[in-house]
Amino acid sequence: xxxxxxxxFNFIDSKRWTYIADGLKVTLQIxxxxxxxxxxxxxxxxxxxxxxLKTGKLKILNLIAQVYITVIRGTPVVxxxxxxxxxxxxxxxxxxxxxxxxxxxxxSAAYVAEIVRSGIMSIDDGQxxxxxxxxxxxxxxxxxxxxxxxxxxxxPALGNEFIVLLKETSxxxxxxxxxxxxxxxxxxSRTYDAMFPLLTVAVIYLVMVMIFSKLVNMLxxxxxNSDH
Amino acid sequence: xxxxxxxxxxxxxxxxxxxxxxxxxNGVSEEIRKGEVVVVVGPSGSGKSTFLRSLNLxxxxxxxxxxxxxxxxxDKKVDINRHRQKMGMVFQHFNLFPHKTILQNITLAPIKxxxxxKEEADKKGMELLERVGLAEKANAYxxxxxxxxxxxxxxxRSLAMEPDVMLFDEPTSALDPEMVGEVLELMKQLAKDGMxxxxxxxxxxFAREVGSRVIFMADGExxxxxxxxxxxxxxxxxxxxxxxSKIL
Ligand SMILES: Nc1ncnc2c1ncn2[C@@H]1O[C@H](COP(=O)(O)OP(=O)(O)OP(=O)(O)O)[C@@H](O)[C@H]1O
Ligand SMILES: [Mg+2]
Numbered sequence: 001x002x003x004x005x006x007x008x009f010n011f012i013d014s015k016r017w018t019y020i021a022d023g024l025k026v027t028l029q030i031x032x033x034x035x036x037x038x039x040x041x042x043x044x045x046x047x048x049x050x051x052x053l054k055t056g057k058l059k060i061l062n063l064i065a066q067v068y069i070t071v072i073r074g075t076p077v078v079x080x081x082x083x084x085x086x087x088x089x090x091x092x093x094x095x096x097x098x099x100x101x102x103x104x105x106x107x108s109a110a111y112v113a114e115i116v117r118s119g120i121m122s123i124d125d126g127q128x129x130x131x132x133x134x135x136x137x138x139x140x141x142x143x144x145x146x147x148x149x150x151x152x153x154x155x156p157a158l159g160n161e162f163i164v165l166l167k168e169t170s171x172x173x174x175x176x177x178x179x180x181x182x183x184x185x186x187x188x189s190r191t192y193d194a195m196f197p198l199l200t201v202a203v204i205y206l207v208m209v210m211i212f213s214k215l216v217n218m219l220x221x222x223x224x225n226s227d228h
Numbered sequence: 229x230x231x232x233x234x235x236x237x238x239x240x241x242x243x244x245x246x247x248x249x250x251x252x253x254n255g256v257s258e259e260i261r262k263g264e265v266v267v268v269v270g271p272s273g274s275g276k277s278t279f280l281r282s283l284n285l286x287x288x289x290x291x292x293x294x295x296x297x298x299x300x301x302x303d304k305k306v307d308i309n310r311h312r313q314k315m316g317m318v319f320q321h322f323n324l325f326p327h328k329t330i331l332q333n334i335t336l337a338p339i340k341x342x343x344x345x346k347e348e349a350d351k352k353g354m355e356l357l358e359r360v361g362l363a364e365k366a367n368a369y370x371x372x373x374x375x376x377x378x379x380x381x382x383x384x385r386s387l388a389m390e391p392d393v394m395l396f397d398e399p400t401s402a403l404d405p406e407m408v409g410e411v412l413e414l415m416k417q418l419a420k421d422g423m424x425x426x427x428x429x430x431x432x433x434f435a436r437e438v439g440s441r442v443i444f445m446a447d448g449e450x451x452x453x454x455x456x457x458x459x460x461x462x463x464x465x466x467x468x469x470x471x472x473s474k475i476l
Binding site for chain 2: 124126127129130132133134135136137140144145148149152
């Protein structure tokens with residue numbers, strides 16, 4: 001078969017390209033929703049952790065956060081995905097995508113939390129004190145003064161975490177979700193041609209990662225230009 | 229502005245502060261009256277900063293009480309944030325917000341805490357900047373300013389909240405010598421306008437010229453205090469005599 005024929009056979013015949021397109025949609029959907037959970041939960045965990053480290057308050061919550069982060073970071077994400085789908089949601093009928101969003105979101109949160117915590121801890125105590133001395137309470141000081149500075153410092157690490165997350169969702173097939181990876185794999189099983197569909201999948205991931213890295217770089221540069 | 233002599237603004241009773249086993253403050257009692265400029269001096273580690281930072285509860289006292297405008301602010305039920313709005317503080321290292329412009333540094337607290345509109349806060353901020361001759365820096369970032377300019381902005385940032393007292397912790401110690409003057413000049417101006425000030429400093433010239441009272445601290449205690457004249461000309465405490473002989 002010529003190159004053109006192989007391409008047509010893998011992607012055009014029986015509209016096989018829809019496996020890739022639909023899979024890509026699912027991958028993006030899971031990634032962005034998981035990212036949302038990861039950021040929100042990650043920031044909450046980070047604020048709890050750094051509040052404890054700075055003031056000694058929130059002892060119990062800090063302990064819970066610490067256990068959470070240790071367990072999540074100490075176990076493989078595939079295992080977490082399987083546990084959430086088959087154990088935690090085992091008896092209730094919940095959509096697979098939702099289970100995956102939960103699993104990847106909760107996983108990402110643990111990593112985001114450590115990134116954000118280190119960002120908060122790297123801000124000079126004088127910034128906290130200046131905020132508090134003006135009459136801001138602890139959380140206002142966090143929101144208006146500390147987090148915007150921390151965010152700028154940790155943006156590269158957060159962008160990296162997003163890239164990791166995007167690629168990690170490729171194991172969603174373990175609970176029979178048809179994401180991008182699974183879509184390519186289905187084509188492979190139909191056409192018995194491994195190279196075409198799998199390389200296509202790899203290139204799509206790579207392009208997405210490159211586009212996203214570019215976006216993060218641009219954002220970083222804009223933030224950096226706003227002070228010196 | 230009229231100086232209302234005699235009216236107590238801050239009252240400190242039996243203030244102690246321990247850091248673990250270390251006794252940074254060993255029972256300090258003091259009153260700051262309206263319009264006073266109280267200068268605090270003493271050797272390194274004597275507790276000057278700890279004393280000053282206790283006044284707005286940046287350091288939580290281990291023992292003792294602090295009354296501000298008649299309210300016991302060490303009472304856990306008191307909303308300390310409201311009272312801190314009325315107590316400006318200026319730090320040795322300025323602590324300007326590097327991610328905000330000079331004008332934003334000044335207007336952040338009035339907008340967020342006093343509910344001032346942005347227009348009003350900007351207008352007031354610009355007036356304050358005019359007053360210290362830094363209006364052209366309104367849209368610059370802190371990193372573009374000299375040390376002396378930064379400290380003057382830090383003072384303006386506190387003033388924007390219209391505080392009843394200003395606390396200074398070695399405001400000129402991190403400055404190059406040629407920039408000390410501009411900051412002291414601004415502080416002198418404030419004093420002249422009737423601002424109540426508590427100033428920890430090594431600038432004895434400022435203490436003599438501007439201070440209404442000078443306090444000497446050592447070992448976490450107030451060892452001696454008096455008018456600048458009697459303080460510098462007739463020191464009684466041997467530690468103070470030794471301190472002055474070294475520093476003057
Ligand atoms: N956060 C802290 N933790 C532990 N010890 C502290 C802390 N802050 C101050 N101390 C100690 O308390 C004592 C008093 O410190 P303080 O900073 O009040 O002194 P100071 O008179 O301001 O000195 P300096 O002139 O060097 O600024 C010192 O022995 C200092 O080491
Ligand atoms: Mg000090």
